[in-house]
Amino acid sequence: GYGSVRRAVSLVALRLVNSGGEIFAQIGTIGGGGCKPCCQLPGTKQEASETVGDSFERLIASKLGSLLADKIELGEVVEEITERKSQAVGICTRYLRMVAPATFGPGESIDAPGVAYSTEGGAPDAGHPAPRPMQRRPSESMEIGQR
Numbered sequence: 001g002y003g004s005v006r007r008a009v010s011l012v013a014l015r016l017v018n019s020g021g022e023i024f025a026q027i028g029t030i031g032g033g034g035c036k037p038c039c040q041l042p043g044t045k046q047e048a049s050e051t052v053g054d055s056f057e058r059l060i061a062s063k064l065g066s067l068l069a070d071k072i073e074l075g076e077v078v079e080e081i082t083e084r085k086s087q088a089v090g091i092c093t094r095y096l097r098m099v100a101p102a103t104f105g106p107g108e109s110i111d112a113p114g115v116a117y118s119t120e121g122g123a124p125d126a127g128h129p130a131p132r133p134m135q136r137r138p139s140e141s142m143e144i145g146q147r
Contacts, residue, residue, distance in 0.1 A: 008095075011046060012098045013099045016102045017101070017102075018103070026042065042063060071105055071110065072103065074101075
């Protein structure tokens with residue numbers, strides 16, 4: 001018959017903000033001899049048998065546990081729905097994203113790892129020099145107060 005194929009993906013994401021309004025987000029990925037910019041909230045796909053709460057627990061325990069364990073307070077989850085063509089499979093996809101706002105507990109802080117890169121001396125790639133690692137160092141600790 002007539003119609004179009006559409007897929008649906010359920011996601012959970014964490015919107016963690018400190019008292020200064022700074023958002024905890026991924027700003028890039030490292031691999032293949034360089035880095036690729038991307039800006040996204042920490043998140044994961046919801047497994048078929050999971051509740052939204054289970055997905056958030058798995059996200060925090062598996063991907064963020066060493067940074068955030070017992071340091072954050074989750075707020076009420078908000079649903080966000082978007083539709084766009086998936087880059088991975090090339091078909092229209094509806095993304096059902098459950099976003100939990102979160103804040104740090106009183107006096108809590110994190111020490112997230114950081115990487116410094118330089119664009120000098122790398123081989124050109126599509127007119128741009130490839131990033132070259134300089135050093136790996138921890139970033140400054142974020143001191144968090146109550147909102």
